[in-house]
Amino acid sequence: MNIIISNSSNIPIYEQIKEQIKNKIIANELKSGELLPSIRSLAKDLRISVITTKNAYEALEKEGYVETIAAKGTYVSNKNVELIREEQLQKVENLIDTAVSIARLSKISKSEIQDMLDIIYGEEN
Numbered sequence: 001m002n003i004i005i006s007n008s009s010n011i012p013i014y015e016q017i018k019e020q021i022k023n024k025i026i027a028n029e030l031k032s033g034e035l036l037p038s039i040r041s042l043a044k045d046l047r048i049s050v051i052t053t054k055n056a057y058e059a060l061e062k063e064g065y066v067e068t069i070a071a072k073g074t075y076v077s078n079k080n081v082e083l084i085r086e087e088q089l090q091k092v093e094n095l096i097d098t099a100v101s102i103a104r105l106s107k108i109s110k111s112e113i114q115d116m117l118d119i120i121y122g123e124e125n
Contacts, residue, residue, distance in 0.1 A: 001030075001037055005046055013048055017056035025065050025076055026084055036066060036074045 003020045005013055024030045036057070037045065043053040057074050060066040065084075068074045103113055 001042070003046060005048065014052045014055040014059065017053065018059045021056070021060055022065055026088060030076045032076050032078050034076045036076065038073060
């Protein structure tokens with residue numbers, strides 16, 4: 001599994017691992033039922049503490065993205081992919097709502113926001 005850790009980031013290492021694994025699950029790069037590397041194996045590959053990896057896996061399990069089976073390992077949860085997508089849509093909706101509120105206060109037009117979205121998505125003509 002390809003995970004990139006930034007030591008210069010303000011984000012804790014366990015959180016970086018958690019978010020990257022979560023993003024791979026959301027993007028369907030990691031499939032439901034797929035076995036994740038063992039805590040020790042991932043820690044060794046990333047050259048980090050086993051405790052840090054354990055914390056990342058525990059956070060993922062708490063959020064329902066993975067399931068740990070004693071003496072077998074940690075697997076991508078069978079959590080409904082549509083439910084994960086809905087959670088992500090809700091997050092995006094909340095962020096857009098905040099952006100629109102700021103835009104209205106700043107007299108930024110809908111077309112200016114659309115231009116920003118096109119640029120961010122790389123679809124500028």
